[in-house]
Amino acid sequence: MTSPEVRAQIRRYFYAGHWKIGTIARDLGVHPDAVRNAIEAEKFKSSQPLRASVADAYLGFVQQTLDEHPRLRATRIYAMIRDRGYTGSVGQLRRAVARLRPQPREAFLQLETFPGEQGQVDWAHFGSVMVGRAKRALSCFVMTLSYSRALYLEFFFDQTMENFLRGHVHAFAFFNGQPRVILYDNLKSAVLERRGNHIVFHPRLIELSAHYHFAPRPCQVRAGNRKGRVERAIRYVRESFWAGRTFTTLAECNRQAWLWRDRVAHPRPWPGGDHRTVAGAFEEERARLLPHAVHPFPAERIEPVRSAKTIYIRFDLNQYSIPPEAAYSETPETPQSPQRASALCPSPSTPPSARRISVSLQLPSAQSTLTFGFNFGIQVEWKSCRASSPVAAACRSRVPTPPSF
Numbered sequence: 001m002t003s004p005e006v007r008a009q010i011r012r013y014f015y016a017g018h019w020k021i022g023t024i025a026r027d028l029g030v031h032p033d034a035v036r037n038a039i040e041a042e043k044f045k046s047s048q049p050l051r052a053s054v055a056d057a058y059l060g061f062v063q064q065t066l067d068e069h070p071r072l073r074a075t076r077i078y079a080m081i082r083d084r085g086y087t088g089s090v091g092q093l094r095r096a097v098a099r100l101r102p103q104p105r106e107a108f109l110q111l112e113t114f115p116g117e118q119g120q121v122d123w124a125h126f127g128s129v130m131v132g133r134a135k136r137a138l139s140c141f142v143m144t145l146s147y148s149r150a151l152y153l154e155f156f157f158d159q160t161m162e163n164f165l166r167g168h169v170h171a172f173a174f175f176n177g178q179p180r181v182i183l184y185d186n187l188k189s190a191v192l193e194r195r196g197n198h199i200v201f202h203p204r205l206i207e208l209s210a211h212y213h214f215a216p217r218p219c220q221v222r223a224g225n226r227k228g229r230v231e232r233a234i235r236y237v238r239e240s241f242w243a244g245r246t247f248t249t250l251a252e253c254n255r256q257a258w259l260w261r262d263r264v265a266h267p268r269p270w271p272g273g274d275h276r277t278v279a280g281a282f283e284e285e286r287a288r289l290l291p292h293a294v295h296p297f298p299a300e301r302i303e304p305v306r307s308a309k310t311i312y313i314r315f316d317l318n319q320y321s322i323p324p325e326a327a328y329s330e331t332p333e334t335p336q337s338p339q340r341a342s343a344l345c346p347s348p349s350t351p352p353s354a355r356r357i358s359v360s361l362q363l364p365s366a367q368s369t370l371t372f373g374f375n376f377g378i379q380v381e382w383k384s385c386r387a388s389s390p391v392a393a394a395c396r397s398r399v400p401t402p403p404s405f
Contacts, residue, residue, distance in 0.1 A: 013027070058084070061084070066101050114147065120230035123164075126238075141153065143230070154171075164187075182214055184227075241257060
């Protein structure tokens, strides 16, 4: 029971200080109901019925119209009843329409697939991180097998086509095979154009599917339920893996993600039945997958670069030092020319000892080899040789050890 002193203090806080009920309860250490009893909150409840609205006389017509045309806009209904004598505002009608409009409830069928028949792929955004002085978006490539729910995930700094292909290559290597059909939504990396039922896939995705013998299949626009397995897998990654974790490098992020997959995601009960785990269902499905390709699909990125007046070339938001002799080197437009400078980015799973940039520089001087500087933990090697062509550099870049973030 509240003492008279506390009751008086509650009423003073509420009526004189205009404190809220929750604030008074926290300050005095009492239950909010005790505060309501002290201020006699029931007196604030009006027993008088709400005043009738001008739109009440037209609710029958509005309900009948919405039953026949559920998606009809409130502004159109307002014009219809205004011709019938309605004098109220459109705001009153909007509130009535929102209350009366039937809410569609779509029924769904449970998707059942054969082992090794279908996989689903999607990107997931995980915010951004700072890499040195650059702000980089962090994305996760997720592929899940529809039958077993086995998944492969890998984090990247962008959603480029090269990383999209690289995610497939690494996922197929992990599964030791590939499903016969893979579902995609309207990813730019997968679908270039859609005109009705006519789909134009990205040429690189077609090359990938030809190499691994699977069939890419698009989902219907704005129909996330068509690939609900991967959508649910992404939600599971956010809630079970990502929440509350900290990382220092991208490699550490992926290492923990793969450890979580092996120790948490795959040992969980299989959604198709509690009598076995996802790992057990995956062992059954593994034998039904298409045979894995002998040689991996080349998912490297080849990009022309040009040196300016400084002794640096810029690639992937970073600057890499070059010999002074390579400054002002001209790179022609034709990719067949030997003067073309390019950057090659292979798999991020390359061991740290092999993550370096090796640059071959053609100079009209005697052959020599030297090691030139370090940038962002990447070793840079230079080789010069005699050539009749002008100065040109060919930069082959392996994915470096990711900086801390």
